[in-house]
Amino acid sequence: MKVAVFGLGHVGSVAAGCLASQGHRVVGFDTDPAKVEAINSGRSPIVEPGLDALIARAVTAGQLYAQADVSTQLDDCDIAMVCVGTPSAEDGAHDLHQIVEVSRSIAGAITPNRGHKLTIAYRSTVRPGTCEDVILPIYRECLGEAANDLVELVHHPEFLREAQAVDDFLDPPRIVIGTLDGAPSQTCAALYEGYSAPIFHVGIREAEMTKFMDNAWHATKVTFANEIGRLCETLGVSARQMHAMFIADTRLNTGPSYLRPGAPFGGSCLPKDVRALRQVGRETGADVRLVDALLDSNEAHKRHQLERATAGLEPGAHVLLVGLAFKRGTDDLRESPQVDLARSLVERGFRVDIFDPYVEPGRLLGQNLRYVEAHLPGFAGMMVDKPVAEARPYARVLAGNKLVEQLDIDRSKVVALCTIP
Numbered sequence: 001m002k003v004a005v006f007g008l009g010h011v012g013s014v015a016a017g018c019l020a021s022q023g024h025r026v027v028g029f030d031t032d033p034a035k036v037e038a039i040n041s042g043r044s045p046i047v048e049p050g051l052d053a054l055i056a057r058a059v060t061a062g063q064l065y066a067q068a069d070v071s072t073q074l075d076d077c078d079i080a081m082v083c084v085g086t087p088s089a090e091d092g093a094h095d096l097h098q099i100v101e102v103s104r105s106i107a108g109a110i111t112p113n114r115g116h117k118l119t120i121a122y123r124s125t126v127r128p129g130t131c132e133d134v135i136l137p138i139y140r141e142c143l144g145e146a147a148n149d150l151v152e153l154v155h156h157p158e159f160l161r162e163a164q165a166v167d168d169f170l171d172p173p174r175i176v177i178g179t180l181d182g183a184p185s186q187t188c189a190a191l192y193e194g195y196s197a198p199i200f201h202v203g204i205r206e207a208e209m210t211k212f213m214d215n216a217w218h219a220t221k222v223t224f225a226n227e228i229g230r231l232c233e234t235l236g237v238s239a240r241q242m243h244a245m246f247i248a249d250t251r252l253n254t255g256p257s258y259l260r261p262g263a264p265f266g267g268s269c270l271p272k273d274v275r276a277l278r279q280v281g282r283e284t285g286a287d288v289r290l291v292d293a294l295l296d297s298n299e300a301h302k303r304h305q306l307e308r309a310t311a312g313l314e315p316g317a318h319v320l321l322v323g324l325a326f327k328r329g330t331d332d333l334r335e336s337p338q339v340d341l342a343r344s345l346v347e348r349g350f351r352v353d354i355f356d357p358y359v360e361p362g363r364l365l366g367q368n369l370r371y372v373e374a375h376l377p378g379f380a381g382m383m384v385d386k387p388v389a390e391a392r393p394y395a396r397v398l399a400g401n402k403l404v405e406q407l408d409i410d411r412s413k414v415v416a417l418c419t420i421p
């Protein structure tokens with residue numbers, strides 16, 4: 001294929017060198033003449049292990065060249081990769097001026113009589129909605145109605161790590177290709193024939209959101225590790241040994257557990273132990289702000305769930321909450337988010353029934369009983385059995401867990417609180 005790469009910084013020069021090394025013909029564009037000159041003289045514009053050699057070989061073989069001016073160079077290109085910068089603006093949002101300028105240049109260089117669509121794959125990190133609200137209007141303005149026939153817009157996030165960028169480009173953990181209608185982009189996918197990584201064909205907004213989620217998660221992990229490290233230091237605990245033990249638990253600590261958006265955390269351990277760790281942080285002066293924020297963030301999520309649960313309900317409506325215990329199949333009510341939800345619903349004036357066959361009010365004992373009596377007074381009178389839950393004409397059924405699948409009820413009335421679609 002013939003590939004145009006816009007922006008020859010870290011992302012673009014790696015893409016250009018790697019794609020050329022795989023036999024594609026590549027033309028790179030950059031507004032910085034020093035980067036264009038570096039490529040054309042067979043050097044990498046950036047320091048990145050292995051890249052100088054790839055670029056030198058590709059330029060010598062005639063597979064790669066660069067220039068500053070786009071003009072009509074796109075006529076025989078199959079795909080354009082946009083790798084311009086999206087630095088922070090003053091308010092912290094991405095400054096999109098490079099995206100806007102490069103989109104105008106590309107749109108201006110597309111000749112209306114080109115024989116086939118140009119796939120334009122944006123690799124730069126941008127917020128969801130940027131393609132629809134900022135980029136697409138530029139192509140429509142420049143190309144008019146013909147835009148739909150002349151270009152295919154794709155968001156195609158890049159996952160490379162600097163210092164391992166060549167290896168990461170050639171062997172990515174996954175490939176994400178987002179299009180405006182969610183249909184696979186055959187042209188973009190064709191670049192990855194022979195790759196073993198899974199390809200996700202998704203909508204453009206999901207593709208745009210990918211790097212936000214990844215980078216926020218990576219930042220969370222680093223911050224968390226450092227907070228625990230600081231705490232360990234102040235407590236005379238070996239951070240090295242803690243790290244070794246922590247990562248050995250790939251089931252709960254470093255695997256996919258606890259990462260599906262849905263219910264708030266609760267139960268008899270997480271809230272109390274996070275509270276206690278926050279207190280240790282205060283006493284030792286370790287200043288653990290991420291740990292400090294966990295309970296507040298969880299409360300924010302409970303408020304969000306309450307709004308989802310009640311949106312559009314008439315005042316005083318009759319609702320069924322399915323699942324009261326913190327975990328399905330138990331009767332542990334201590335700090336169960338559903339107990340909080342039921343109380344908030346009652347406080348807002350809704351009539352609340354609760355279906356949870358594992359919670360038998362007469363069998364509750366000790367701290368468990370004291371907790372629910374204190375946090376949801378009169379809860380025993382709200383509990384209903386399966387026949388009642390199925391018979392009453394509830395305005396809404398709130399599924400706190402999968403127990404809802406046991407009920408023969410009108411599914412259109414169910415709002416799932418244990419997952420976020």
Ligand SMILES: NC(=O)c1ccc[n+]([C@@H]2O[C@H](COP(=O)([O-])OP(=O)(O)OC[C@H]3O[C@@H](n4cnc5c(N)ncnc54)[C@H](O)[C@@H]3O)[C@@H](O)[C@H]2O)c1
Nearest residue numbers: 007008009010011030031032084085086098102124125158
């Ligand atoms: N650096 C990384 O490790 C990494 C990894 C994944 C994603 N990203 C994202 O990829 C994007 C690019 O990152 P980067 O680190 O390569 O940025 P960079 O600043 O190193 O490179 C951007 C290049 O684009 C050029 N440019 C600007 N306007 C142009 C235009 N109109 N036409 C042609 N070239 C133009 C600049 O001169 C510069 O060389 C950013 O959105 C970044 O967030 C970066």
